[in-house]
Amino acid sequence: MKLRFxxxxxxxxxxxxxxxxxxxxxxxxxxSQTLAVRPMxxxxxxxxxxxxxxxxxxxxxNAVVWYGQVYAEQQALLxxxxxxxxxxxxxxLPSNDLAENxxxxxxxxxxxxxxxxFGSLQxxxxxxxxxxxxxxxxxxxxxxxxxxxxRARSYARLIVLxxxxxIAEKRFDDALESLQLGFALAKHIAQGDTLVCTLVAIxxxxxxxxxxxxxVQQPDAPNLAWALAELPDPLVxxxxxxxxxxxxxxxxxxxxxxxxxxxxxxxxxxxxxRDESQSTPQRRQNWRFVEWSTDQxxxxxxxxxxxxxxxxxxxxxxxxxxxxxxxEAYPRAKASLIRAGYPAAQVEEFxxxxxxxxxxxxxxxxxxxxxxxxxxxxxxxxLAGLQQESDGxxxxxxxxxxxxxxxxxxxxxxxxxxxxxxxxxxxxxxxxLRDHAATHGGELPASIDEIEVLPIPNDxxxxxxxxxxxxxxxxxxxxxxxxxxxxxxxxxxxEIRTQGDK
Numbered sequence: 153m154k155l156r157f158x159x160x161x162x163x164x165x166x167x168x169x170x171x172x173x174x175x176x177x178x179x180x181x182x183x184s185q186t187l188a189v190r191p192m193x194x195x196x197x198x199x200x201x202x203x204x205x206x207x208x209x210x211x212x213x214n215a216v217v218w219y220g221q222v223y224a225e226q227q228a229l230l231x232x233x234x235x236x237x238x239x240x241x242x243x244x245l246p247s248n249d250l251a252e253n254x255x256x257x258x259x260x261x262x263x264x265x266x267x268x269x270f271g272s273l274q275x276x277x278x279x280x281x282x283x284x285x286x287x288x289x290x291x292x293x294x295x296x297x298x299x300x301x302x303r304a305r306s307y308a309r310l311i312v313l314x315x316x317x318x319i320a321e322k323r324f325d326d327a328l329e330s331l332q333l334g335f336a337l338a339k340h341i342a343q344g345d346t347l348v349c350t351l352v353a354i355x356x357x358x359x360x361x362x363x364x365x366x367x368v369q370q371p372d373a374p375n376l377a378w379a380l381a382e383l384p385d386p387l388v389x390x391x392x393x394x395x396x397x398x399x400x401x402x403x404x405x406x407x408x409x410x411x412x413x414x415x416x417x418x419x420x421x422x423x424x425x426r427d428e429s430q431s432t433p434q435r436r437q438n439w440r441f442v443e444w445s446t447d448q449x450x451x452x453x454x455x456x457x458x459x460x461x462x463x464x465x466x467x468x469x470x471x472x473x474x475x476x477x478x479x480e481a482y483p484r485a486k487a488s489l490i491r492a493g494y495p496a497a498q499v500e501e502f503x504x505x506x507x508x509x510x511x512x513x514x515x516x517x518x519x520x521x522x523x524x525x526x527x528x529x530x531x532x533x534x535l536a537g538l539q540q541e542s543d544g545x546x547x548x549x550x551x552x553x554x555x556x557x558x559x560x561x562x563x564x565x566x567x568x569x570x571x572x573x574x575x576x577x578x579x580x581x582x583x584x585l586r587d588h589a590a591t592h593g594g595e596l597p598a599s600i601d602e603i604e605v606l607p608i609p610n611d612x613x614x615x616x617x618x619x620x621x622x623x624x625x626x627x628x629x630x631x632x633x634x635x636x637x638x639x640x641x642x643x644x645x646x647e648i649r650t651q652g653d654k
Contacts, residue, residue: 184628184643189368189582191590191648192375194606201328201379203335203360205278214283215340216300218276223303226269230306243312243359247366250313251320260310261317265329270314273307274329277336284344287396293346293403301352304341308334308356315363324374327367334360335387342388347561350393354568357387361575368582375590377583377606380576385612386531386569394524397562401516401554405459407452407505408554410444411513414506449505453478460553467553478504481551485511488548512550519547519555523562531570532615535635538563567638573612578644580609581618581629589648596622596648613639625649 195201223230242254251258265274276282286296311334318327334356342353364380367373401408444452457474460467467473485508489499492514499507526537542563549555584606588597597603600620611618611631621628630643 184645186645187369188647188649189586190371191594192586193590194375194377194587198378201374201376203331203379203383205332205336210278210280213279214281215276215279216282216284218272218279222269222272239309239313243309247316247320250316257313258317260314261321273333277333282340282343286345293400298348301348304337304352308337308359312359312363316366319366319370322370322372331360339387343392345392345396347393347397347565350388350390350565353388354572358572361572364579375583375587377580377587380580380583381607386573388569390527390565394527398520398524405456407456407509408513411509414510446503449503453505453509481508485551508551512552512554515548515550516554527562527566531573531612534566535570535613538566539636570613570639574641577609577612578629582646584608585627585646596627598622
């Protein structure tokens with residue numbers, strides 16, 4: 153399965169569930185999620201529990217070896233399509249519903265964690281590093297095969313079912329050990345140098361976070377406040393996937409690799425000391441640049457066009473269609489390059505294909521770098537910056553259709569990570585409330601400021617505190633405003649029950 157196909161599949165297979173309902177705008181009412189929880193103080197010592205394998209349990213080696221062993225040894229399990237159809241329908245059910253009405257998969261909860269499919273997943277989770285080696289070959293970036301991505305989603309579903317059965321059976325130590333497999337899997341998948349891996353990793357973390365909403369509603373469930381605070385924030389590192397997007401074009405198409413060489417060797421157009429008396433050939437020699445012939449540029453342009461279906465869409469990719477595009481794009485490309493600061497004499501010496509390629513690469517890099525620079529920032533800053541980019545004047549588009557797939561995926565990654573971070577933050581607030589009630593005779597705090605023992609996180613999407621209100625025995629956690637219309641926080645209503653309540 154090629155990266156392009158997985159990119160198209162992502163919109164269908166990775167949903168943001170629980171607290172986020174992206175189909176609704178921030179101006180609309182969103183149904184609240186009601187949770188009934190019981191008081192429970194934090195453990196002593198505070199780091200009794202962890203959602204990732206602690207250092208004492210880690211082993212040397214590359215996690216990829218063990219994930220590969222799961223696939224190598226579990227062919228019979230992984231090829232049971234009827235089984236996976238059932239699992240796909242059950243993973244979103246609450247733990248108690250699953251245990252009471254769907255006992256056919258209870259065997260997952262009792263499978264030894266040190267052998268079989270979970271044994272290999274445990275060794276992978278405990279491995280000290282994870283290197284997928286995706287960019288260590290000459291394979292074009294957008295044609296990289298990613299079968300491990302789909303397999304990882306299958307592993308995550310198995311882990312979710314195992315966790316939920318264990319939670320329902322109040323086997324909390326076992327459930328925590330299983331959750332470590334899932335959170336480590338998300339962290340490891342994100343180390344793949346593609347944005348597809350990043351999206352899948354966020355989806356897996358999202359599934360594990362949903363399990364914790366079942367956890368907090370179980371009587372006698374240990375308080376995970378410090379385990380949640382200890383979890384890296386964010387757990388999924390966006391940088392490997394984002395860095396790869398910056399080089400995707402030049403790593404896939406020789407046309408843009410050569411265009412980048414021109415861009416990189418372009419003299420400082422604002423340098424007053426530049427010697428304009430030198431001819432263009434002399435300046436090229438000073439740049440140590442070996443020029444392609446017109447035929448080479450034309451051939452590379454045709455190669456791009458023949459393989460441009462990597463970008464999806466319904467564009468006509470026949471050679472006559474390319475000819476029409478070139479006729480329209482060439483004058484615009486020249487004008488755009490001159491506006492960008494390229495000397496007019498140099499642009500006139502470019503061949504038709506060269507001018508179009510250089511302008512397309514230049515315009516695409518400006519756009520994608522403007523997006524990526526924000527994605528590297530803290531979530532609230534990133535969301536505001538990306539919204540600013542969206543609301544600003546549209547930049548000059550590339551002459552070639554290279555933006556049909558790329559830019560929006562960066563915004564999608566940041567939005568989905570924000571939603572998962574909100575879940576973790578909300579869970580930390582719930583655990584803080586459970587601890588407060590346990591140490592104050594079951595009483596709820598009148599305001600969040602009364603909680604002094606545990607740190608209370610802000611809404612990661614806004615950088616501001618969640619709104620907090622109390623009505624009798626019910627607490628409501630919400631956010632007054634969402635930073636973009638693509639995020640919508642699902643308010644949580646929490647009822648703290650004493651042990652005698654039903």
